[in-house]
Amino acid sequence: MNRPLKVIIIGAGIGGLSTAVALRRIGCNVEVYEQAPALRTAGSGLSVMSNASVAMSTLGINLNLEHFGAPIRHFEIRSTRDRLIRRLPLPEISSANGADSVCISRKALQQALLQQLDERCIHVGARVSAIHEGTDCVSISFDDGRTEQCDLLVGADGIYSFVREYIQGPQPVRTADYICWLAITRYQHPQITPGYVGHYWGAGKRIGLIDVGDGEVYWWGTANMKNEQARNWTGNTEDIMSFYNGWPAIVGDIISQTPVEDIISVAAQDRQFSANWGKGRVTLLGDAAHPMLTSLGQGAGMAIEDAAVLGHSLSINSDPVQALRQYEALRIPRAEMLVNASRTLSEVEQDDRFFHCLKRDLSLQFAPSASLKRSLENSLIFKAGSIGQLNSNTPEQTRG
Template sequence: MNALIIGGGIGGLTAAIALRRAGIDATVYERTPELREVGAGITLWANAIAALGQLELAEPIMALGMPELHGSIRAANGQVLTRLDNSALRGQFGAPSIAIHRADLHSKLLSALGEQHVVLGRQITRFEEGGAGVTAFFADGSQARGDVLVGADGLHSLVRAQLHGPQPPVYAGYTAWRAVVPFDHARLTPGETWGRGVRFGQVGLANGLAYWFATQNVPAGQRKPGAEKAELLRNLRGWHAPVEDLVRAADESQILRNDIFDRPPLAQWGTGRVTLLGDAAHPMTPNLGQGACQAIEDAIVLMKALRAANDLPAALRQYEAQRMARTRWLVAQSRRVGEVGQWQNSVAVGLRALAAKYVLPAMQSRQLRQIVAYQV
């Protein structure tokens, strides 16, 4: 069996690794001329680590990250609203949660796959089914033919657009800044800080680095090249230590800014010999840290569906059916968490602080267990 995987991100690489481990000849086609990830951090929860364990990648990837054992939600003045202890999750589910640099994760996945199985500079323009196969057509005039095609080409997936039409993604109402900086871990206050329409998060990474992010309610498309750092420092003036110091530690060129989008769930991901995976299928806001985790889960379920399949279209529909309810729930939950975190009405923010103290811990614990207890 020959699988064409469109997109060389975390989901596409993991899917190619999984399929090749199952004896399927999988090749990744990536539109960019060079494979590299952005300078940002990522959280891999226990469910993703357990899934990676099925590819014998859990240990080497954990070695590149830092265990996320605890964190807090704070008010802008530093008052702790609630604490989160993840250490119990490892004992219960057999895998930790880690924070890792996206570039380190991407590099490890590429190494595990082998660069010879990635074709760069291939922007898909369309695909055609016929003759018991599917053909991908690329912008440079080249073609590739396979038994199945997997669209793992992200939020703005061209494979999804051909399947379901070119609907635009849905803006969540806020933008996000991110950076990775050298920083003393002893000074960090891991977790999130909630203000009025503004949030800030921080976590330690390996090698003396820290990852931080900030959000703000603004209209889409409001980037300010060369002035993002100054904008952030205005938004976060007077917040508890070390929030402002983390922002100051970043060079302007290191600060990434992206508006936050997701999409409404699909009734069916693919048709025939074509399916979707990761953000192409179920893009979600980053509020639960599950975007990459769900792409990794997708890859394992896809592998198991195709491994012994006689009817390939039926196997792809089986994969989709197994994944759709879970990812639909996570898209909705992630958007809901983001909406609450971005409240800016003073009365609502006060009520949110009370809920964080007295209601959120139990809700958060149940939600986390529902997320990480899933077995692919």
């Protein structure tokens, strides 16, 4: 085949757009199909830790996220009585990595990725109805009657991925029995300095207050409740505030100042990890492959890492199917580690038993600095592994 590989990506979220950026960088012909009628821009914030930016930089890609969000400069965990439990050395680790960890609104991260793309490659209102794989191509059918063909198909279509079901068959999500409230609001407070991240830990409840730049603060809250109640939450701002009675004043203040229509509620969930990510000319990426709970703040970062490693694998393999299997083999161990670590940390953070909470807080407060740093580095350091690195100035053109 003497032409660039044609790759279709299903899903235009963070993983899908990052993959489009990475694969266009190495010379692929990329098209992205999104089932929603428009690109999602509303709602929440997220963190893109330094490992993600480092991964993309190995392809010669600089997302310049520091211009779109707020690099983390101060990360602390506090008690419900506003006592400092521990300051985490995340900024120092990120600096040693050579890239900032950045807190950013979903809309701003989307803008950063779109700046790297020709938006004509993105097609909305395109819900996949069928996938058919031949010996030398993949055919995709859409609900509106369209059909497309490609050399490779990447499923980046989230936790309820159609492509994942094509590969694995129906699999249940795994619930966590707590709710997450997410919101971005314009808010000023002397505690929230540039690059500030503050988490408050209580019994079965947490809240985070995070600078995302441009005068905006992203806040999230959690509270233990059965999954059915969490999925069907219809409460208002006052109802949310009632979960945090007696907490520091800043907590109730930021919740009360957020219009209820700007607060998103979601039931916490992930999936039991599966190492079955692909077959033939099809593979998975991001939440479609490894949805995880949010405790490590690595959902977006892992999707971006996936995109970079997939780009590397395709750039150095003449056989694109072999490249997909190499990508999966390289990514599965790290993804499994972080999915399981996120679940374990979530269970510790959401514990509502008094002595378990006391042990949790004291363990963090008195953890040796070296061991705490090593624990954080497990997720914050990206290693290219055996795939090698592209010359950032002369990327190869990928061919089938």
